[in-house]
Amino acid sequence: MKSTQFTSVGFLGLILVQLLMMSAVEAKFIHGHLTTASNFQFLDRFCFQPNEKGTLHYEIKYKADQCCYKLLMFNDEPGQWQYIRKHEDTMTCGEKKEVIPGSYNNKLTLEDGFNGCEKSTDADSIEWIRCVGGRSFQTDRTRWWYLVISNCYSDNGIEFEYNITMTNGVKLWDKHFSADERYILETNMIFFFVYFAMFGVTMHFTKVLKERKLLHCTYKLFVWSILAELSSLLLLTVALGSYGSTGVPLPGLQMFANLLGAAGNLVFILMIILLGKGFTVTRGTLSELSWIKLAIFMTLYSITYFALYIYEETMFDPRDVLYKYESVAGYGLVGPFFIGFLWTCYAIFTSIKDYPDKVSFYVPFGVIFALWWLATPVTIFICNHAIETWVRAKIVNCIERAVICGGHVFFLLLTRPNAANKNFPFHIKTTQIAALDDDDDGNDTHRYGDINDFVMRAESGNVVGLDFTDLFMTDHDTVPAYAVPAEKVPAEKVPAQILLADKVPACKQTVIQIEPRPRPIINSWMQ
Structure with missing residues (x-):
């Protein structure tokens, strides 16, 4: 009953987190009708890949009496977009436009007769200027480009309709990915096949453990975490594959996939803490105080993630290349992981001291999962200080997948149910659990499996x-x-x-x- 209540609380917090957890790839097919009082309006950014045929296709329509608009393309050099972001409050529209060197063909005048623009009149005798054209990008390195539309001579802001498509190369399955997002799909596919094989092995081990009446609830948590991660990767592969080929995202599918993946990670963290405290290995239950501590920790863990993604959605400016960890909430996430690291280490130390016969399991378990807990804080530090913005998304995705997968693979090997495995932790049958409760104060009577x-x-x-x-x-x-x-x-x-x-x-x-x-x-x- 206690574990059921605790799990319900944890998953409720997780669901709240995931409602805002939209870390999936953003679409690079943008369209809409924009009306703003500003005469210098940011549209989107895209990272073009070197040695690829990067293309920009635009279709823009506005009233002829508002002529003339310009489509501006700034790059990430210190003297261009970065300079504008630092001084935008003191610069006029014209000064911002002149930041682009005159030798660059990055200022497109959207005027009748130029850059694919034509004037036409509709049935209501309203004159429109419709521009259809494109540009190709050849860069010596991976570079960010920022799209802006402006009308520096307008006192009434700007109003226009637009459809813009940006691509990298001609490969069917990933041409719509920005360079910082490319290979995320391939990485997820690789890990999907790894998890598919792992799930098959896990099902075999589960069958063996069930026949021996050694299939404990902690191992079931492991199975559920594997299944959740496998399902998440499958759905992400479908969603990202569709986006890479069409440029149209599937946000609902991606949100559900992220929900499954985070749920699997939460279950896995719960399993690590429970095993560290000896649950189903050296004791049959935990004290009331232990369950309360677990509930507090998992709630703190969920709330921190909630704050992280709230901050990302409300405070991050799309004009800046930021990642979810580049915030106060991102650094705040380090706290729960260090708490989990210290708590797990202390619990394992206590379990080894009280039950030295389990040292063959707890020593490798403690070493690997101590490193596992520290992997996320290290990833946050590397992400914020040591990775360039144009490769950060795909590198961090690979690191996060590798950390989660590594934990699963290690635990699977550590708990393989064969005679040669001296590290196998479970030696008490599931039918004996009821007779092996702890004392009321939480101190085990040392009768569990001994x-x-x-x-x-x-x-x-x-x-x-x-x-x-x-x-x-x-x-x-x-x-x-x-x-x-x-x-x-x-x-x-x-x-x-x-x-x-x-x-x-x-x-x-x-x-x-x-x-x-x-x-x-x-x-x-x-x-």
């Missing part, structure tokens, strides 16, 4: 009166009401026996009588 405590008590002779229903369970056997010394009960009259000498040499003289009692119990996991 016979040593029972053996020590048997060797000391303190066997009389013990109730072994917490150690043995079956679906149909009976429960031992009492355990009495062997010398008081003739062996031939004992209805069922467990000879500890068969399993524990140090207890050869102890025979435990099992008398019927009408409730199901646990079958011996020593067999």
Whole structure:
């Protein structure tokens, strides 16, 4: 019940986050009807690829009495768009226009007889100027270009209709991607096939664990996170493939894909924390305080992401090339990851101290997932300070995919259910969980999957009166009401026996009588 309530809270926060989480590729086919009081209006930006046939096709229509408009194309050189952004409040429209050197063919006059423009009259005797044309871009490096339409001699602003298409190269599946977004589709396709293979292996391992009654809820969380990531990549591949070939995005599909991917990541984080605390590995449940801490942390994690994307949607200016991590909220995201890193390390340290027999699982688990927690803060730092803007989107996408996939692959290998795997964490059957609750204060009784405590008590002779229903369970056997010394009960009259000498040499003289009692119990996991 606790885990169900917690998961519901976490997913509610996640859904709120994803409603604003639109990190998908923006369309480079833009169109609309624009009316503004400004006489210098930014339209869009695009990053053209070197050694590719970059093209710009435009169709612009405005009333002839507003003549004449200009279509301006600024690049990312320090003396052009960057200079305008720093001084735009003190520069006039004409001064901004003259920032483009006269030798550049980047100022297109949209006047009758120039650059594909023609004057026409409609049925209402209104004269219009309609311009249809294009430009090609050949650059020595990947470069950002910023499109602006202006009418510096107008006192009434500007009003026009437009359709603009920008492409990189002629490849069918990615020509509409800006250079900073190219290869995101190919990267996602590669990871999709990796996850497809991983999901097949995971299903096989799940079948084996289920047959052995070792399919715990933490492993089910892992399976769900794999499935969510696989589904997310499939939908993103479809959406981005359609966009790359047509220039028309599928925002609803991309939003749902991002929702699935973030849900899978949230589930995976939950699994890491639960395993770090020993849940289903060294203990059967967690204390109330532990569940409260988990709920607070996951809520904090979701709220931070919520703030990150709220900030991106409301505060980021499309005239600047910014990424989601370039904000106060982006740096604030580092906090929950460091909390998760410290919490997981402390939980693993405690689990190893209390259960040294699980060190073969927790040492590699702790090392890898400590690095996994730190990967996102490192990615944020690299994104903001060490990657050029024209390659940032595709590099960060690759890093984020690799980090998530690496965590999944490592956990899959660590939990492979075969005899040669000494790191396998689960040694208690799922049918025994109910008998292995922690104490009320959250301190485990060290009976989870370990016979040593029972053996020590048997060797000391303190066997009389013990109730072994917490150690043995079956679906149909009976429960031992009492355990009495062997010398008081003739062996031939004992209805069922467990000879500890068969399993524990140090207890050869102890025979435990099992008398019927009408409730199901646990079958011996020593067999």
